[in-house]
Amino acid sequence: MTAIASRAIHIAQHGGPEQLQLVRVTVGEPGAGEVRIRHHAVGLNFIDVYQRSGLYPQQLPVQLGMEAAGVVEAVGEGVTHLKVGDRAAYASNPPGAYCEVRVLPAKCVCKLPDAISFETGAAMMLKGLTAQYLLKRTLPQGGLNPGDFVLFHAAAGGVGLIASQWAKALGLRLIGTAGSDAKCALALVNGAEFAINYAAENFAKRVKEITGGKGVKVVYDSVGKDTWEQSLDCLAPFGLMASFGNASGPVAPFAPGILGAKGSIYVTRQTLFTHIATREATQAMADDLFAVVQSGAVKIHIAQRYTLENVQQAHRDLEARQTTGCTILTL
CATH class of the missing domain: 3.40.50.720 (NAD(P)-binding Rossmann-like Domain)
Structure with a gap:
């Protein structure tokens, strides 16, 4: 079994942005129904603030982050829609996207079209799928x-x-x-x-x-x-x-x-994760999102970029409503 080192952001207790701590973790091989992905960019969302503060309590310690984009490095048993080397993006439970490399369930990971950059993919999945279920399903x-x-x-x-x-x-x-x-x-x-x-x-x-x-x-x-x-x-x-x-x-x-x-x-x-509970629903919604972005009808505005190490400031700015559009963490 190969163990891969990764930087990651953990919280040991609920509270303010100061709880976000940079740590080193080891990441193993994906199990059945899982993939390992190396991130190129990570999305920042208000749900991350809720999970950090304790409004949405988590079992601690926890690695935060709900969306990212990168390249698939390993595929677990039973995963057929992704292969090693695929460009991919996701919005997914459980949290854990604030890192360089992670293992996660494959059902919410989608192949990212070549025409969409990693940064755009990381910025648009959770927010874009949310817009999709609101306007099309709610x-x-x-x-x-x-x-x-x-x-x-x-x-x-x-x-x-x-x-x-x-x-x-x-x-x-x-x-x-x-x-x-x-x-x-x-x-x-x-x-x-x-x-x-x-x-x-x-x-x-x-x-x-x-x-x-x-x-x-x-x-x-x-x-x-x-x-x-x-x-x-x-x-x-x-x-x-x-x-x-x-x-x-x-x-x-x-x-x-x-x-x-x-x-x-x-x-x-409503909550996104009810809508993307199945592989089929996730893919159908993502296909709709990818199509409207590739058509040019919807442009993804990345207005803020922070390094992973500067995630505390990113949370402060988000909570103070100092941000517009999408925010990403760069690696």
């Missing part, structure tokens, strides 16, 4: 059709910029929100038809003005606590509130009766 009653209004919070973030472009390609009228005028301008350049600075104005009131009082068919919300109440007021009757994150903190408990009072609306809490 749908209001009657679905979404060209011309329909949707509200997307954090529209200048990694998921938001991808979703804004993809929504435009689908003919949807996306209203984006962001926390500054500069971020709103970025959302508009990337496909949002309207952008609202929710730090400066009441976004629910503005949404009603934009939609002629009708509201939107769906709200996609990764912000959580700070946007929840007003988001419900943005929905048309029978509209869908699709929560998929807690950047401002978790939503407080609420009485189901308010859903009836606000127009018989629906609420759902």
